[in-house]
Amino acid sequence: MAVSASLAHGIHILECLRGASQGTGTLQALSLGHPPLARVSSALSHLPDSVSVPMKYGISEEEALHLGNLLVKHGYIYPLKDPRSLVLRADESPYRFQTPYFWTSTKWPATELDYGTYDPGRDTAQRRRPQDNYNLLHKRINHTWDFVVMQAREAAKQRRKGDRIVIDCQEQAYWLVNRPPVRTGLCVAPGGDGAGCTALAGRVMGRDECPGAGPWAKASPCRYLKFNEQYVPHDPIMSGCLPSNPWITDDTTVATPTKLRVERWAFGFSELLTDPLGRAQLLDFLKKEFSAENLSFWEACEGLRYGEQSRIVPIPRQFLAPGATRWVNIDSKTMERTLEGIKTPHRYVMDDAQMHIYMLMKKDSYPRFLKSEHCHSLNTAKKKLHRELGRKKDLLC
């Protein structure tokens, strides 16, 4: 079937299904874990007679899966569990119908204007400075600013929490279809040959962890500016260093860990880990939280990756065995895989577990550390220099 014809069929099916599901009010009901395949094929076989749609009811499972997949890719249904991956899985994962407002068949151009009222940064952990985004947007769509502000106001109206969540999910799914992230192979070219675009966009871009690399991955120049702004104050050649540049003044006295250095730890988890002082501070903090074994495990895995093979021997006993003194909290699947891998040990056997623990520390302990650590450093810093921050300290601690 040609894509357009199958879509037309798909739209018919959707309308029947939505009609059959007693209206829009129970969209959430549809999303309760029933297998979508079964749903689609059972719905197809129980269509009300009043709907006279010229199509066959008996379709094979394979075709149902393919059709369903197309529906998901074009944004008519979206997955709830793994929103960034627009594929139809033949298992229990829940899906929800997209509201007709956002259907691709409406052929509304997904313009900058609409994108302007949608804030992609809302659902990512890392928040960019809102002022920068705002200024950039203002510059780009200056000519229709009033319209955008009006739409944004409309969008920001207080709604019930349930409705707001649903609306958020719908919007996210819509923008995933219309502004696909550059890195994935999801590129659905509007009309025309999608194959070429998918093949190229699906190139492997490397195994770097890149948080929130959503639609903004396209705006790569902005990343440079942001990095520049963050790091220029720390660049001794650009901004000088305290107390003075040792090469110029021949003065090798090293300043005590400055506010600047502590600030740098807040830039990213890797900054904190690469600075030996920062790592020591993190270890102290984790000890207080009784999760110091995470950092020790990570360090042991690093040692294995870059060191001798024999370093693997103590790791399972100390960290992974069920009754171990320094047991690390890994999910069961990763634990199983790691224990299997240990039977044929090699340099990278701990990679999965190591990455899991790294992410755990990064998403969980690291933010807490920053909030508490700031309190700590503010306490030790000279009061007259940090009077202003002292006010913030009272609020935080």
Added chain:
Amino acid sequence: MCDQTFLAIVFGPCDRCSREKPLRPVYIKSEQLSYCSICVEMMATEGLHENETLASLKNEAESLKGKLEEERAKLHDVELHQVAERVEALGQFVMKTRRTLKGHGNKVLCMDWCKDKRRIVSSSQDGKVIVWDSFTTNKEHAVTMPCTWVMACAYAPSGCAIACGGLDNKCSVYPLTFDKNENMAAKKKSVAMHTNYLSACSFTNSDMQILTASGDGTCALWDVESGQLLQSFHGHGADVLCLDLAPSETGNTFVSGGCDKKAMVWDMRSGQCIQSFETHDSDINSVRYYPSGDAFASGSDDATCRLYDLRADREVAIYSKESIIFGASSVDFSLSGRLLFAGYNDYTINVWDVLKGSRVSILFGHENRVSTLRVSPDGTAFCSGSWDHTLRIWA
């Protein structure tokens, strides 16, 4: 007197025709075989189907490259220098030579900083490798290698060892001792073995692994203790001249540049080439990652430096000027990535504004071509080595 070895010629039975002949290494589907020269020719023409000639296949390859560039351009949003217009311009830059390290008897070819931000190791054409305390300009250790043209040297992250190599096709690791009486050369450990000269080497995050690049067109990852080859990287069509490791904590990639004008990004675990960039017009002499890890700069004999973005998968900036006609031999970023220092073969060092693409400053002082340039680990200064036998620290 010196045991220089050049291209090692292996004699033996050919894997294809089983005749005893001089053999050449051949890679078929990532597997290494040894073919005699006749079988190499046969194999090269074997893959052709009817109506296909080498010329037609070449044309097809060129047209595919063109299409790839078109598709890349479609995904492109806006130019870096356009966005950079709203960033303030840099003021006048004054950088002077703060230290001059004299002691090499011949051209300085390579140098590296220690993590303690003051020690430096440098190597030269006469086979000498010297460890300096650059702050006091004292020499702390000196080793004489058995070969000349030591083109690569590196400091271990712990500061306890150095690695160097060159025309001897090997990379040797010397542990640094503080006992003046002990002969450093006695503790030498040969780690890497290539079939052509060693052009670059670097320790990974620890003292136990070394990554090397060689004139035989390959890069390789070695275990220092056992001397075992852990992974090899094939893909360059000519000598590999430089490499740099990605700065990320979870990073497992590195970039290499070669005489085939290509810069390639590799995954260290699998040995696969992840991305490749071919926009330079001549050999790439130096590659260096941008501090954030998602871009890298390259310096080439075509007198330009270029910035490649890994996520956008394309070149995003060219740093060139009509008045610069000599090749760039070495590049490095300042700590914030705002400045790019590049040493050229016309004895000068140009300082570029990375975002705006303009030249900020030009530094004179060397009396012969600048061969190597590295910024110190804390970003307070950079060191340049030159064919005028000296190293200079600028701040």
